[in-house]
Amino acid sequence: MLKIENVHVYYGRIHALKGISLTVEPGEIVTLIGANGAGKTTLLRAISGLVPVREGTITFEGRPLTRLKAEEIVRLGISHVPEGRRIFANMTVRENLALGAYLRRDPKEVAESLERVFALFPRLKERLQQKAGTLSGGEQQMLAIARALMARPRLLLLDEPSLGLAPLLVRQIFATLKEINEQGTTLLLVEQNAHMALSVAHRGYVLETGRIVLADTAERLRASEEVRAAYLGG
Numbered sequence: 001m002l003k004i005e006n007v008h009v010y011y012g013r014i015h016a017l018k019g020i021s022l023t024v025e026p027g028e029i030v031t032l033i034g035a036n037g038a039g040k041t042t043l044l045r046a047i048s049g050l051v052p053v054r055e056g057t058i059t060f061e062g063r064p065l066t067r068l069k070a071e072e073i074v075r076l077g078i079s080h081v082p083e084g085r086r087i088f089a090n091m092t093v094r095e096n097l098a099l100g101a102y103l104r105r106d107p108k109e110v111a112e113s114l115e116r117v118f119a120l121f122p123r124l125k126e127r128l129q130q131k132a133g134t135l136s137g138g139e140q141q142m143l144a145i146a147r148a149l150m151a152r153p154r155l156l157l158l159d160e161p162s163l164g165l166a167p168l169l170v171r172q173i174f175a176t177l178k179e180i181n182e183q184g185t186t187l188l189l190v191e192q193n194a195h196m197a198l199s200v201a202h203r204g205y206v207l208e209t210g211r212i213v214l215a216d217t218a219e220r221l222r223a224s225e226e227v228r229a230a231y232l233g234g
């Protein structure tokens with residue numbers, strides 16, 4: 001579904017991605033783990049067309065993405081839930097959700113997506129008229145995911161969905177991500193919380209300073225001494 005080959009990204013003279021190659025197959029949850037600054041966020045931004053790719057290729061369902069604008073990439077079926085959520089704080093929950101669907105034309109289908117989102121996040125339905133900035137951190141994360149789903153993506157990119165949330169909420173968010181995947185959406189998930197990420201993912205990649213150093217099934221990564229020592233607290 002997604003194929004990344006030898007991708008290099010620079011920020012000025014900083015070489016942030018140094019030849020990344022990976023694949024995501026339809027129906028999978030794939031996770032990217034790694035320390036701060038490893039390049040996880042940059043890789044998601046490269047897929048979404050938010051940073052230029054200097055060298056290498058990214059294809060989605062056979063189409064090259066590296067020359068497309070971010071909006072065209074959304075149109076092809078990829079949505080991105082950025083780190084730090086970036087919801088529109090001064091707009092209501094309903095308005096945020098409507099913005100997620102702004103590229104769609106069929107009101108009946110948009111209404112169906114809204115129902116799907118309410119089934120996944122009943123809390124949002126109760127708070128439709130509330131200003132998004134007044135939601136709790138967990139609710140804002142739910143809204144960020146819900147807004148991305150309103151574009152009806154086939155591939156959902158998630159950047160640190162557990163960041164700053166209490167353990168109970170983290171478990172809730174991950175259970176919902178699993179449900180979203182079981183309903184047919186493919187997920188590429190960036191996480192510092194390697195334990196949670198590897199518990200829901202099918203496969204994972206470990207990044208270190210712009211390179212992939214390990215790639216395996218989530219089960220084998222969880223069992224690996226190297227991963228246990230560096231990312232799972234021994």
Ligand code: ATP
Pocket residue numbers: 011014016034035036037038039040041042043192
């Ligand atoms: P974190 O978990 O801390 O977000 P990450 O693995 O997502 O880390 P990136 O944010 O992708 O890492 O950063 C990769 C490298 O690129 C880092 O060395 C970072 O300092 C650098 N970098 C990221 N964004 C920029 C930018 N806008 N300008 C310059 N350097 C940047």
